[in-house]
Amino acid sequence: MKVQILSKKFVKPSTPTPPSLRNYKISFADELTPTMNVPLILYYPASNGNTATTSLVSDSNQLKRSLERILTRFYPLAGRYIKQSRLIDCNDQGVVYLVAKVNVQLHDLLGQEVEAGELNQLISCEIGAADEASDPLLVIQVNTFECGGLAVGVCCSHRIGDASTIASFIYGWATVSQTNSSDGICPSFDAATFFPGRGLDNLPFNIPRSMKDADFKSATKMFAFNKKAISTLRAMCHGPRVSSLQLVNAILWKALIGVDHAKHGRSRASFLIQPVNLRGKTNPPLPQHTFGNLWGLATAQVRAGENMAFQDFVDLLGGSIRKYVKDCGNVLSKEEDGYKIVIDPFMKSNKTMSDSEVNFCSFTSWCKFPFYEADFGLGKPIWSSVVKMPFKNLVILMDDKEGEGIEAWVHLDAADMSLFEEDSGIIAFATFSV
Structure with missing residues (x-):
């Protein structure tokens, strides 16, 4: 597969951001996130032949005009992060917007076991190229296929947004593209009011700026x-x-522990983090479309030498989530240091991540976000995906098209992947094609 970039430009909000909104302070939850970009690709089959696709991506295209309009609502995305001050300079410098041509048909890409590395061509950003003043906070690449199909690649800086923020933005953008109205999309920018910045260190995943x-x-x-x-x-x-x-998650964690045992010849301790969306779980509840990173970490641990059956993993993971969700109700408490409910698991994770004797795993769920509802005028997507990322023991979980299954994107050291695929639970329950 070859991808040819046809055009590249900066897209700015259709209405300039007022001076009163120029400095957007990030929250302490934003501070804690790793330095990286978050990728997402939505795939659309041809609709009414190539004509509909052409009308979306031509110079006076519908996608670009609707992007300009929705950026007025999501104005920090068009700014730049100033890490010394820990704020977004909402200077309307713009998001990077590219149009590309792909030399295959969409079904040729999806009609087989998908090669994750190839999908990186459908986004125009390196995963680790974030947090510098020259780095755009949002990069969008609109890819057109020979059949008239479309893939919209979105890459957003994790410093200012999580998967929920990306879902709200994409849904809003698609709504404007289809209806020419953004009346129903009202993001809230109060995260730093609830979680004021504290000059905290981010999770040290040590992601290189370039994959190479x-x-x-x-x-x-x-x-x-x-x-x-x-x-x-x-x-x-x-x-x-x-x-x-x-x-x-239980099947996946059990398999990753099995890989670690095979590599080291012994049963080591394993530590798992699961991000939990705080929206709707605090008291009072934060709005669904609150902008930024609003998640805490549920943690679970298996001790070295501990013999765990599948049921044990299910119980351990479920208990960890239930406990953290209960704790979330006190995050906004003024009587207690509610912020510690968010910060303490991060501090524990940072310490554990650097322990060479612990098998550290990170599972993040993007399930239930409305990615499959994003209709830009060509109908709803037939698939959504991430790309290859330079991580070890990271799993991103997404709904399948029907919403009844789960697709797990597993990122490992390359030497571990064959061991993972040979795990009995993976062989018994997973398939490998779209």
């Missing part, structure tokens, strides 16, 4: 757990009904 500078060879593959597989997993459990997400 990574000190290890990474591998990324998508493992799909369909409705039938999840039903089978649920039937293996006893007790209260368990969410599909925790069933899949």
Whole structure:
């Protein structure tokens, strides 16, 4: 697959950001996030042949005009991060907007086991190229396929937004593109009011600015757990009904521990973090479209030498989430140091991450976000994906198109991927194609 960039420009908000909104302070939750860009690609089949696609991406295109309008609502995205001051300079410098041509048909890309590394051509940013004053906070690449299909690649700085923020922005952009109205999209910018910045250090994932500078060879593959597989997993459990997400997480964590045991010849301790969206879980609840990073970490640990069955993993992960969600109700408490509920798990994770004797894993769920509702005028997407990223033991979980299965994007050291694929649970329950 070859991708040719046809045009590149900066897109600015259709209405200039007023001077009163020039300096947007980030919250302490924003401070804690790793230095990276968050990628997402939405795929659309041809609609009414190539004509509809052409009308969306031509010079006076619908996508660009609607992007200008929605950036007026999401104005920090068009600014630049000033890390010395820990604020966004909302100077309307603009988001990077590219149009590209792909020399294959969309079904040729998706009609097989997807090669994650190829998907990186559909975004125009390095995962680690973030937080410098010259780095755009949002990069969008609109890719047109020979069949008239489309892939919209979005890359957003994690310093100012999480998956929920990206979902709100994309849904708002698509709504403007289709209806020419942004009346229903009202992001809230109060995160720093609730969580004032504290000059905290971010999670030290040590992501290189360029993939080629990574000190290890990474591998990324998508493992799909369909409705039938999840039903089978649920039937293996006893007790209260368990969410599909925790069933899949249990299989994945068990497999990663098995890989670590095979590599080291012994059972080491394993530590897992699961980001939890704080929106709707605090008291009072934060609005759904609150802009920024609003998540805390639920943590779970398996001790060295501990023999765990599948049910044990399900119980441990479910208990960890339930406890943290309960704690979230006190995050905004003025009587207690509610911010510690967010900060303390980060501090513990930072310490554990640097322990060479602990198998550190990170699972993040993008399930239930409305990515499959983003209709720019060509209908809803047939698939959504991430790309290859330079991480070890990172799993990103996403809904499948039907919303009944889960697709797990597993990022490992390349030497570990074959061991992971040979795990009995992965063989029994996962498939590898879209």
